[in-house]
Amino acid sequence: MxxxxxxxxxxxxxPFADTRFNxxxxxxxGGDDGYELQGTxxxxxxxxxxxxxxxxxxxxxxxxADGVVVLRRSRPRLMVVTTNMTGxxxxxxxxxxxxxxxLNGVVVEILEEGERWSFGRLADGYLGYVYTGYLGPTGEAxxxxxxxxxxxxxxxPESGAGPAPxxxxxxxxxxxxxxxxxxxxxxxxxxxLRGLVAPGALRSLDESLTVEERRRRLVEDAxxxxxxxxxxxxxTAHGIDCSGFAQLMHTLAGVIIPxxxxxxxxxxxxVEPPYAAGDLLYFGGSGGHRDVSHVGISLGPxxxxxxxxxxxxxxxxxxxxxxxxxxxxxxxxxxxGGRRFI
Numbered sequence: 244m245x246x247x248x249x250x251x252x253x254x255x256x257x258p259f260a261d262t263r264f265n266x267x268x269x270x271x272x273g274g275d276d277g278y279e280l281q282g283t284x285x286x287x288x289x290x291x292x293x294x295x296x297x298x299x300x301x302x303x304x305x306x307x308a309d310g311v312v313v314l315r316r317s318r319p320r321l322m323v324v325t326t327n328m329t330g331x332x333x334x335x336x337x338x339x340x341x342x343x344x345x346l347n348g349v350v351v352e353i354l355e356e357g358e359r360w361s362f363g364r365l366a367d368g369y370l371g372y373v374y375t376g377y378l379g380p381t382g383e384a385x386x387x388x389x390x391x392x393x394x395x396x397x398x399x400p401e402s403g404a405g406p407a408p409x410x411x412x413x414x415x416x417x418x419x420x421x422x423x424x425x426x427x428x429x430x431x432x433x434x435x436l437r438g439l440v441a442p443g444a445l446r447s448l449d450e451s452l453t454v455e456e457r458r459r460r461l462v463e464d465a466x467x468x469x470x471x472x473x474x475x476x477x478x479t480a481h482g483i484d485c486s487g488f489a490q491l492m493h494t495l496a497g498v499i500i501p502x503x504x505x506x507x508x509x510x511x512x513x514v515e516p517p518y519a520a521g522d523l524l525y526f527g528g529s530g531g532h533r534d535v536s537h538v539g540i541s542l543g544p545x546x547x548x549x550x551x552x553x554x555x556x557x558x559x560x561x562x563x564x565x566x567x568x569x570x571x572x573x574x575x576x577x578x579x580g581g582r583r584f585i
Contacts, residue, residue, distance in 0.1 A: 248278070248301065255296035259289055263342070263503070264368045266314060266354075269293060277305030285354075285370075286315040314354040315364070322361075324349045325379040325434030327412055328479055331371040335360035341476035342371050343487065343502055346416045348387060348433040351378060369502055384433035385419035389445040392495055394467050394480035396445075398438025401429060409438045413479040414464075415494045420445055450497070457496040457585050458521040462542055464495045465554045468563045473556050488556040488563060489523055489538045493584060496521070500584050505535035511582025518550025519543050521585050524568065526577040535579060539566070550581075 252271055259267035266285040271278050284290045290311055297306050324345050331343040335357070345351070351363040351373060361375045391412050398410040412418065412432065420428040426442030452460065465488075474482025478491055486504040493500045501507045508525045518524065520543030527535045539555030542565070546552040551568040559573070560566075568574045 248304075251297055251300040252293075254300070255293040258292065259285075263370060265289065266370065267293065269311065271306075277307060280306060280308040280311050283312040283314065285313075285364075287313055314362075315352070320353045320356075321381045322351050322353055322363075322378040323381045323384045323433045324351065324373070324377060325384075325432075326377040327410060327416070327432070328481075329374055329377045330476065331365075331369070331373060332360075333371060335372050339372075343369065343476050344478040345373065346413060346478070348384060348417050350381060353378075367499075367501060379434055383435075385431045387417035387419055387448060389418055389420040389428070389430075389447055390495070391416040391418060391440075391444060392446045392464070393444045394471070396430075396440045398430060398436065398440060401437060401439055403439075410436050412440075413481075415478070415491050417448065418445070446495075452497060454585055457498060458519060458543070461492045461496040461521040461540065461585070462554075465492050465540060465563075468556075469554070469565070471556070471563045473558050473561050473563075483556050483563065485538050485556045485558075489540055492521075492540060496585065498584050503533075504538040505533045507538060507584075508535040508579070508582055511584055514581045514583045516549040516551070516581070517544050518581050519583070520545065520550075522550060522581045522583050524551075524553050524581050525579045526574060527579050528577050537577070539568075541581070 248271060256267045259265035266283055267289055269280050269282040272281055290308055294306055294308060324347055327347050328344050330341045331345050333340040333342050353361050353363050355362040357375060359375055360372045362372055364370050391414050394414050396412050397408040399408050419431045422428045427439050428445055430440050431437045471480050472482045475484050477483040478487040486502060486507060490500055490502055501510050511523060514522055518541040522541040524539045524541055525535050526537040539553035541550040542552050542554060543550050554565050556563045566574060568578055
């Protein structure tokens with residue numbers, strides 16, 4: 244491949260370089276009657292954009308793409324997570340990087356199915372590998388009615404017999420629940436596991452809150468997570484990272500935000516001090532692998548006039564704790580600004 248052609252292909256692939264959301268693994272093979280694109284792309288718009296760029300850069304060349312594999316189908320194949328939680332991996336291995344975690348009932352669009360590992364896409368576009376044995380048909384999953392609101396909710400036998408729980412579910416999990424008169428509820432998970440949860444473990448998906456109620460709830464829900472260990476890619480009370488913590492607290496307040504800190508920073512509404520309770524505070528430039536590498540949740544003017552006291556999952560402190568940005572040099576010097584989703 245000549246240098247001009249290689250440069251044009253590299254330029255065409257560049258908009259799709261973020262592999263968290265894109266697949267654009269293309270090469271060009273030459274032939275007597277033109278050039279043939281080979282490889283794999285996420286979807287038809289990706290392929291069309293690459294071809295359009297190549298044809299603009301090299302108008303006298305002819306390009307074919309008949310052999311390119313397009314992962315997303317017109318009729319997607321959907322499956323659902325049937326374990327209580329599992330890793331969303333960058334590679335087909337438990338030993339590789341855990342990008343995130345997915346909870347029971349989460350729907351996965353299957354792009355490539357393997358015997359042990361399947362490559363999939365979540366509703367927010369996040370791509371990754373999930374263990375195939377932890378997936379099941381969506382048609383067998385019950386329709387969710389409630390969301391788990393406690394950090395961890397134990398499932399107890401419906402009969403009430405025996406001292407041992409039958410399982411556990413994590414905050415943010417959407418479940419099918421039948422409330423009982425004593426405040427408990429019978430919960431059915433995707434995959435068929437059933438059990439009783441204690442009063443106060445669930446919230447209805449139908450509840451309506453004001454903005455102030457959501458902000459207050461977000462901070463109230465954060466306190467029980469104090470001391471939860473830091474875990475890269477973690478999203479639960481068994482271990483959680485900074486952006487997973489911010490996302491989970493918003494989920495419990497009924498607000499959906501992106502998974503990673505840099506994507507949150509780009510999507511949120513910029514705000515200036517004084518920060519309100521629930522505003523997200525972002526940091527970068529301290530050796531992180533992205534320009535925006537950390538996020539915390541402002542506790543609002545009730546804790547500091549400018550809202551610069553935050554609760555966050557800190558790698559340096561190995562868990563969820565409260566810090567005053569102005570009192571910690573590394574935080575103060577790397578502070579980028581605030582964003583609001585509520």
